[in-house]
């Protein structure tokens with residue numbers, strides 16, 4: 001039986017006037033590898049950030065194993081969700097082993113004083129942590145490089161180390177943001193095997209990736225975000241066969257396109273304005289119909305007023 005591990009309900013994220021994620025419902029079940037794809041700027045990373053507490057969604061909730069998550073990254077990690085980032089974020093001047101040990105801090109009970117005084121409790125916990133970290137390094141194939149500085153690892157191994165560090169927090173769900181970015185085909189294939197092995201350890205995986213072959217080989221289910229909305233969700237076969245997905249990637253309009261209604265409205269307003277402009281040259285008529293242009297002008301004014309006042313403030 002599949003049980004939901006992660007449940008996002010009606011998640012919306014706005015940045016000022018821009019809605020980057022709009023009313024997204026999304027579930028990851030235990031034992032699943034789920035892919036999240038979409039064209040550039042579709043809202044994938046913003047959605048990830050809502051799941052991991054980096055952003056507080058404007059609306060909606062995110063639950064892990066049935067409990068609503070507090071919007072604080074360290075509490076989300078403590079609850080059982082770990083992530084990697086689009087850009088590698090390792091401690092470059094720390095060793096491979098130390099990087100993994102850092103990832104374990106949410107799972108060690110020893111406090112600051114215990115660590116400073118290096119009491120017996122701390123030394124025991126430290127030994128256990130090191131053994132667990134070494135297990136992980138064996139698992140990802142970096143045990144022989146435990147004492148190498150992270151910055152001296154080849155790119156593909158740095159990406160692996162990031163995954164090991166995320167796994168060190170003993171997550172039930174791992175979120176990978178573009179894990180194969182910049183990898184060669186062999187490294188990508190190795191990453192595929194690694195993700196399968198992680199799933200086989202009982203950890204559910206959610207992955208954002210632009211490499212479609214990687215996604216469709218790997219995922220049990222794929223969700224497609226377009227302009228912040230979930231357009232399609234299903235198995236790799238279903239998603240690949242959906243013409244709306246192809247259209248979204250090619251930038252062609254399609255029935256049900258989230259932006260289509262707005263585009264049609266603007267086009268209609270422009271057509272009306274043009275028609276009325278031809279009948280009469282009165283400016284009042286076109287002002288009535290050209291609403292989108294008007295509202296844009298209003299926004300500009302607000303922005304420039306704010307900018308002006310900041311400049312004035314700085315000058316004083």
Ligand SMILES: Nc1ncnc2c1ncn2[C@@H]1O[C@H](COP(=O)(O)OP(=O)(O)OP(=O)(O)O)[C@@H](O)[C@H]1O
Nearest residue numbers: 015018019020038039040041042043044045046047
């Ligand atoms: N902190 C922010 N403030 C304002 N706008 C933002 C912020 N973060 C993202 N956006 C905007 O939200 C939209 C979605 O961006 P996001 O990075 O989530 O897309 P993405 O699907 O991850 O893109 P990519 O595949 O290129 O990484 C974009 O229009 C982006 O400019």
